[in-house]
Amino acid sequence: xxxxxxxxxxxxxxxxxxxxxxxxxxxxxxxxxxxxxxxxxxxxxxxxxxxxxxxxxxxxxxxxxxxxxxxxxxxxxxxxxxxxxxxxxxxxxxxxxxxxxxxxxxxxxxxxxxxxxxxxxxxxxxxxxxxxxxxxxxxxxxxxxxxxxxxxxxxxxxxxxxxxxxxxxxxxxxxxxxxxxxxxxxxxxxxxxxxxxxxxxxxxxxxxxxxxxxxxxxxxxxxxxxxxxxxxxxxxxxxxxxxxxxxxxxxxxxxxxxxxxxxxxxxxxxxxxxxxxxxxxxxxxxxxxxxxxxxxxxxxxxxxxxxxxxxxxxxxxxxxxxxxxxxxxxxxxxxxxxxxxxxxxxxxxxxxxxxxxxxxxxxxxxxxxxxxxxxxxxxxxxxxxxxxxxxxxxxxxxxxxxxxxxxxxxxxxxxxxxxxxxxxxxxxxxxxxxxxxxxxxxxxxxxxxxxxxxxxxxxxxxxxxxxxxxxxxxxx
Amino acid sequence: xxxxxxxxxxxxxxxxxxxxxxxxxxxxxxxxxxxxxxxxxxxxxxxxxxxxxxxxxxxxxxxxxxxxxxxxxxxxxxxxxxxxxxxxxxxxxxxxxxxxxxxxxxxxxxxxxxxxxxxxxxxxxxxxxxxxxxxxxxxxxxxxxxxxxxxxxxxxxxxxxxxxxxxxxxxxxxxxxxxxxxxxxxxxxxxxxxxxxxxxxxxxxxxxxxxxxxxxxxxxxxxxxxxxxxxxxxxxxxxxxxxxxxxxxxxxxxxxxxxxxxxxxxxxxxxxxxxxxxxxxxxxxxxxxxxxxxxxxxxxxxxxxxxxxxxxxxxxxxxxxxxxxxxxxxxxxxxxxxxxxxxxxxxxxxxxxxxxxxxxxxxxxxxxxxxxxxxxxxxxxxxxxxxxxxxxxxxxxxxxxxxxxxxxxxxxxxxxxxxxxxxxxxxxxxxxxxxxxxxxxxxxxxxxxxxxxxxxxxxxxxxxxxxxxxxxxxxx
Numbered sequence: 001x002x003x004x005x006x007x008x009x010x011x012x013x014x015x016x017x018x019x020x021x022x023x024x025x026x027x028x029x030x031x032x033x034x035x036x037x038x039x040x041x042x043x044x045x046x047x048x049x050x051x052x053x054x055x056x057x058x059x060x061x062x063x064x065x066x067x068x069x070x071x072x073x074x075x076x077x078x079x080x081x082x083x084x085x086x087x088x089x090x091x092x093x094x095x096x097x098x099x100x101x102x103x104x105x106x107x108x109x110x111x112x113x114x115x116x117x118x119x120x121x122x123x124x125x126x127x128x129x130x131x132x133x134x135x136x137x138x139x140x141x142x143x144x145x146x147x148x149x150x151x152x153x154x155x156x157x158x159x160x161x162x163x164x165x166x167x168x169x170x171x172x173x174x175x176x177x178x179x180x181x182x183x184x185x186x187x188x189x190x191x192x193x194x195x196x197x198x199x200x201x202x203x204x205x206x207x208x209x210x211x212x213x214x215x216x217x218x219x220x221x222x223x224x225x226x227x228x229x230x231x232x233x234x235x236x237x238x239x240x241x242x243x244x245x246x247x248x249x250x251x252x253x254x255x256x257x258x259x260x261x262x263x264x265x266x267x268x269x270x271x272x273x274x275x276x277x278x279x280x281x282x283x284x285x286x287x288x289x290x291x292x293x294x295x296x297x298x299x300x301x302x303x304x305x306x307x308x309x310x311x312x313x314x315x316x317x318x319x320x321x322x323x324x325x326x327x328x329x330x331x332x333x334x335x336x337x338x339x340x341x342x343x344x345x346x347x348x349x350x351x352x353x354x355x356x357x358x359x360x361x362x363x364x365x366x367x368x369x370x371x372x373x374x375x376x377x378x379x380x381x382x383x384x385x386x387x388x389x390x391x392x393x394x395x396x397x398x399x400x401x402x403x404x405x406x407x408x409x410x411x412x413x414x415x416x417x418x419x420x421x422x423x424x425x426x427x428x429x430x431x432x433x434x435x436x437x438x439x440x441x442x443x444x445x446x447x448x449x450x451x452x453x454x455x456x457x458x459x460x461x462x463x464x465x466x467x468x469x470x471x472x473x474x475x476x
Numbered sequence: 477x478x479x480x481x482x483x484x485x486x487x488x489x490x491x492x493x494x495x496x497x498x499x500x501x502x503x504x505x506x507x508x509x510x511x512x513x514x515x516x517x518x519x520x521x522x523x524x525x526x527x528x529x530x531x532x533x534x535x536x537x538x539x540x541x542x543x544x545x546x547x548x549x550x551x552x553x554x555x556x557x558x559x560x561x562x563x564x565x566x567x568x569x570x571x572x573x574x575x576x577x578x579x580x581x582x583x584x585x586x587x588x589x590x591x592x593x594x595x596x597x598x599x600x601x602x603x604x605x606x607x608x609x610x611x612x613x614x615x616x617x618x619x620x621x622x623x624x625x626x627x628x629x630x631x632x633x634x635x636x637x638x639x640x641x642x643x644x645x646x647x648x649x650x651x652x653x654x655x656x657x658x659x660x661x662x663x664x665x666x667x668x669x670x671x672x673x674x675x676x677x678x679x680x681x682x683x684x685x686x687x688x689x690x691x692x693x694x695x696x697x698x699x700x701x702x703x704x705x706x707x708x709x710x711x712x713x714x715x716x717x718x719x720x721x722x723x724x725x726x727x728x729x730x731x732x733x734x735x736x737x738x739x740x741x742x743x744x745x746x747x748x749x750x751x752x753x754x755x756x757x758x759x760x761x762x763x764x765x766x767x768x769x770x771x772x773x774x775x776x777x778x779x780x781x782x783x784x785x786x787x788x789x790x791x792x793x794x795x796x797x798x799x800x801x802x803x804x805x806x807x808x809x810x811x812x813x814x815x816x817x818x819x820x821x822x823x824x825x826x827x828x829x830x831x832x833x834x835x836x837x838x839x840x841x842x843x844x845x846x847x848x849x850x851x852x853x854x855x856x857x858x859x860x861x862x863x864x865x866x867x868x869x870x871x872x873x874x875x876x877x878x879x880x881x882x883x884x885x886x887x888x889x890x891x892x893x894x895x896x897x898x899x900x901x902x903x904x905x906x907x908x909x910x911x912x913x914x915x916x917x918x919x920x921x922x923x924x925x926x927x928x929x930x931x932x933x934x935x936x937x938x939x940x941x942x943x944x945x946x947x948x949x950x951x952x
Contacts, residue, residue, distance in 0.1 A: 012713065138694040139711055146694030173693045179681050186690040188676070192668035197704055200664070205655050212703025214662040217649045217787050218614040218622030220699030225772035227688025227696060228673055233753050234765050235615055237488065242750040270721050277709050277717040289710050296701035296785055303779035306820050309772055311693050344782050354838055354863050359831035387830050391867045397923075447873075 002027055002064060006075040006082040006104075008096060010037045013113050014085035015044030016141025018066070021081070023052050023142065024170050025061030030068050031075035038068060043287075048142035050401060051294040054342035055143070055171075055301055056319050057363070072096070073103040080105075081166055083135065085113040093122055101126055109163045111135030115187050118180040119152040129154045133163065136184055137172070140290075143297045145173040145314050148184045171318040173311075201276065202269050209280040224300060225310040299344045326371045330463050332470065333407035334371070336364040336422070343400040351397040358392060361422045361435035364406045368420060372413075372459035374452065383453065385418055385439040392435045396426075403427050409473045413464030415457075416441045416449045421473050436474065478503055478540060482551040482558040482580075484572060486513045489589050490561035491520030492617025494542070497557070499528050499618065500646050501537030506544050507551035514544060519763075524618035526877060527770040530818035531619070531647075531777055532795050533839070548572070549579040556581075557642055559611065561589040569598055577602055585639045587611030591663050594656040595628040605630045609639060612660055613648070616766075619773050621649040621790050624660045647794040649787075677752065678745050685756040700776060701786040775820045802847045806939050808946065809883035810847070812840040812898070819876040827873040834868060837898045837911035840882045844896060848889075848935035850928065859929065861894055861915040868911045872902075879903050885949045889940030891933075892917045892925045897949050912950065 005021040007014050010032035018041060022028050030041065053060055069075035076082050082104055086096055093112065100110055110132045112122050123129035134150035147167055151160050160176065167174040177184050183191065200206045206214070222231045229241075236244030281289060304312025327334040337360060345356045369375070369385055378384070398404060405425055412419035422435040441452045451457065481497040483490050486508035494517060498504050506517065529536055545551040552558050558580055562572055569588065576586055586608045588598050599605035610626035623643055627636045636652065643650040653660050659667065676682045682690070698707045705717075712720030757765060780788025803810040813836060821832045845851070845861055854860070874880060881901055888895035898911040917928045927933065 144694055175689055181681050185682050186694050188672050189669050192672045193665050196664050196668045205657050206661050208705035212705050213651050215699050215703035216701055218620055218662050221773055223691050223696030224700035224776055225692055227691035229684035229688050229753055230757050233757055237762055241753040242746050245746050270718050274718040277705055281706050281709055286713055293702055295783055297697055299779035299783045300700055300776050303775035307775045355831040355835035358834045362830055388870050394864050
């Protein structure tokens with residue numbers, strides 16, 4: 001059954017949560033007293049609908065229903081997850097939690113997006129704080145997997161486990177912070193860097209642009225995949241981590257950072273930072289910057305996904321849980337592929353690079369392989385099909401963000417041979433391209449052609465027998 | 477003429493510099509008194525040869541010559557760039573600079589890889605410090621573009637400009653640090669995070685693994701493309717950077733970081749970090765971790781390259797400067813493509829994804845387009861060729877890291893039509909695949925077929941006239 005989440009507070013963070021739930025098939029109730037809330041949510045949702053489906057090579061579940069509510073009571077009724085993202089004031093948050101607890105189902109998880117407060121602070125004054133914990137996400141919430149999950153001793157273990165399960169099902173990575181602390185983990189690092197950055201600007205050493213370049217052309221690239229310690233482990237080389245620390249640890253005592261003090265946020269310093277930031281990015285609107293950021297993140301995440309590593313491995317794991325059913329109908333065209341074209345697939349003419357048509361048809365062939373039983377286990381056992389010939393006809397253009405689907409036919413299925421024909425359509429059933437593809441069954445060890453397993457051959461022959469009675473799809 | 481660089485000190489950093497220069501076509505003289513130096517350099521070079529060419533979609537220049545020297549004098553003679561990467565001790569570095577200066581050509585730039593010393597400190601006691609400055613790179617030096625270029629007041633502006641030009645020609649991004657300061661810019665941030673990380677471990681809040689996850693699944697992904705300030709500018713939304721600072725600035729005064737103190741590096745703390753790091757990454761050797769890191773970085777950098785943004789835009793700019801000549805011989809097969817297969821192009825069978833054959837043939841068609849004058853300017857003017865049909869034959873497997881090249885033929889070139897035939901070969905001239913491709917000339921505004929510009933058509937017809945007298949390459 002479709003689950004429902006309540007989003008209390010619909011700013012950039014609340015809106016990002018809302019999009020995560022909605023695009024993963026949850027219904028969402030929104031409560032936000034701001035009269036601008038619906039407009040703001042619409043903007044975030046537009047970005048999220050553009051971005052999140054591009055991470056995946058399968059269709060996400062059908063989007064849930066969004067309901068705008070006029071009270072907290074209305075929003076939290078019948079929900080399994082309630083996410084609070086109101087402004088960062090402890091008294092306000094505590095007041096909101098009191099209201100939520102009164103009306104929420106007893107077993108609903110109540111997460112707070114707080115950047116800094118400890119869960120025990122949020123739980124103060126609640127008669128039943130079991131289900132209230134910190135679930136601190138990172139902007140853009142619909143793309144970044146990290147969520148710091150911070151319980152207090154008042155949260156039973158099974159509540160923490162349910163929370164982890166739900167967050168994982170949304171494609172997020174719940175980092176269980178085992179000991180509560182102000183600002184959790186990640187924000188402590190962000191604060192340290194932010195403070196050092198303000199000093200460098202105040203002292204006239206570097207501008208915002210120079211600082212950003214120092215990050216994104218250097219250690220930012222390292223941190224997108226390995227973080228700090230694994231990077232340093234490598235730097236330590238064969239002698240290991242202890243060697244690295246004894247070599248570089250002493251630098252900590254050197255005057256390399258402004259340890260002792262916080263720069264005063266004078267109007268002058270604020271203006272200095274703001275005008276440098278204008279000079280750096282002012283030619284682009286916030287909307288343009290958001291789109292740029294999202295497209296960059298999609299590209300990075302997809303590249304890590306292709307390597308099945310770091311954050312990309314999380315996406316692959318999530319994708320496994322939403323793998324669509326194989327085509328159930330084989331007595332006509334088989335529905336093999338349904339997906340969104342990601343932004344990194346377009347060429348300088350602004351339409352999908354021709355090589356991707358081949359990839360889509362190759363994915364369609366994979367689905368047919370799985371349908372006849374030549375699945376991942378089968379490949380691990382040392383047998384597979386290789387494509388030896390493909391002919392693609394390009395009939396119309398396709399762009400990033402388009403939803404396409406593929407119908408596939410088995411033209412021939414006998415012995416080592418499997419001949420397929422694919423038709424690729426857009427949302428309006430316009431034919432975009434066709435592909436005729438010959439595959440040969442091979443033994444992966446000898447790298448030579450061989451007969452498939454009898455079960456596979458039987459399935460294939462059965463489908464081919466049906467499909468050859470259909471009108472030849474190549475003539476359509 | 478081929479330029480020569482001297483590498484003084486061949487550890488991980490010196491070796492990375494060596495690889496950068498060598499793979500960009502420079503000759504390199506290495507001086508390192510360590511008897512293990514050659515072995516260590518070989519290991520770094522192996523990684524670099526695997527990694528760097530994969531960033532590019534063109535061939536890098538022919539590798540330069542490596543010479544192992546037994547004295548500093550021998551190493552620096554006749555060089556244009558000298559890079560010092562000896563251990564981080566000021567007295568040692570100063571001694572090395574004295575020796576270098578005595579034997580180096582007067583106009584050779586002398587860069588120091590120091591992480592922390594100021595250039596004026598390195599210049600102390602030198603009679604002629606003009607050419608000595610800090611050029612601080614980031615590991616792996618052969619992949620990460622950032623290099624902090626820090627002059628002192630003793631360096632003339634033109635020396636700084638020459639240094640920038642040379643570093644840019646190596647595909648690096650010289651960040652000009654305008655005011656010298658201990659630890660330059662990036663290392664100040666790294667120190668701040670490293671210190672905070674050690675506290676979190678010492679206080680039992682988080683393990684090395686948890687800290688790395690907090691980075692690589694969250695803000696690390698943001699920083700790989702935009703850095704700190706542009707990210708926060710977006711978070712500030714339409715109200716801008718000044719709004720963001722006044723909202724989040726006060727947190728700096730909260731107890732969110734261990735401002736005041738440095739954890740003592742007791743044996744106990746060192747062991748704690750080392751054993752957590754073992755638990756996190758100990759199942760992989762340093763070599764395996766290096767290869768994993770490099771493959772991840774290649775994937776991320778290539779994804780940013782495809783978006784032409786952040787560090788990827790730097791690679792594209794560099795690639796423009798090393799664009800190979802268009803085929804000079806048109807009276808036979810045209811040499812259109814010569815490249816290395818990048819690691820993100822292989823599928824689960826371990827060989828190049830079939831869609832990439834289409835991409836390579838599409839790139840070959842681009843070269844032919846440029847050869848007949850349908851180049852970037854021509855496309856900007858609103859005219860181009862679109863592929864309408866391609867037939868690919870897959871004859872043998874190809875793997876990541878392989879060098880391939882393509883020979884192309886114009887089978888037909890008349891009116892709106894351009895029909896091409898491509899043959900793709902491996903290093904041993906084995907035929908891997910062929911592609912027969914029909915392109916139609918279009919007007920990019922009307923999206924309709926039209927005749928090419930007369931100059932383009934004339935070139936195309938001329939080549940077609942020659943190629944149709946050759947034996948039909950499809951019969952080979």
